[in-house]
Amino acid sequence: MPEDGTVGEPDVPRAELIDRAVDAIPADTVQAARDRAAEATRVVVKAGTNSLTNEESQLDQAKLDAIVDGIASLLDAGCEVLFVSSGAIGAGKGRVGHRGDTVEAAQALATVGQSHLMHRYTESFARYDRKVAQLLLTEQDLDNPDRFTNFKNTVEALLDWGIVPIINENDAVATEEIRIGDNDMLSSSVAIGVDADLLVTLTDVGGVYTGNPKDDDDADRIEAVGTNYDAVEALIDESSTGGFGGIQTKVSGARAVSEHGILAIIAESTKEDVLDEIVAGKEVGTIFLPMNGDVDE
DSSP states (O other): OOTTSBOSSTTSBHHHHHHHHHSOSOHHHHHHHHHHHHTOSEEEEEEOGGGTBOTTSOBOHHHHHHHHHHHHHHHHTTOEEEEEEOOHHHHHHHHHOOOOOSHHHHHHHHHHHHHHHHHHHHHHHHTTTOOEEEEEEOHHHHHSHHHHHHHHHHHHHHHHTTOEEEEEEOTTTOOTTTOOOOHHHHHHHHHHHTTOSEEEEEESSSSOBSSOTTTOTTOOBOOEESTTHHHHHHHHHHHOOGGGGGHHHHHHHHHHHHTTTOEEEEEETTSTTHHHHHHTTOOOSEEEOOTTOOOOO
């Protein structure tokens, strides 16, 4: 950050950017967006590795079950849900105790972890008499029209059958040239491609903040993102260091779907009943308004 305390644009002080980010969207507009999110009938839910594993990179059954509980509530409310789940490499590390310092090792770990991950999901969803299906994608599957049509047709069949599609990147075969690179972008591409109404990104913080809430007690949660996006982006770029850097791709993914008229919410995975609160239209996380400004339908 420059010595004069400015961020992003050199003539805009940080304090002014915070004001622009926090107070930009009228409260009635935000509530209208949350009400529309509560009416979503097709929802993409994305959970990251930290939302599924413990500090030893082993799957945390309590965390996993809590996310499944929330998805089951969405399904019971009549929503169609596609679930984008990270965690394969992390789960693999927990199973075989290998750090995965090479690309080859990481790919091998993904094969171990992915099967373990799906086993756990199968058991957890079975508590609600729900079946799941696995779909592993590469960038080529998203970019090639024929392959993406095949993917979408498969998803539509699964949803018609009441089966939950669980989607992840195909780490075992994805080279640098065909990697999607981040499940935040994968989830946004899927949400756009299947015409979702809402993308919910679950993470280890309570939304988008004016600073890193893990080490800044004064960081404020940004309730909504829309016309204030430039100010939010500048603040995120300035505060995204170390473990907080992942918020940038989550914001980018949410922005991408908002440009296609889709609502997006970034929220804390460990918040009790977080998905239930979202479908109840309550104030949770940070909501991204559709870029066409239409939230009153």
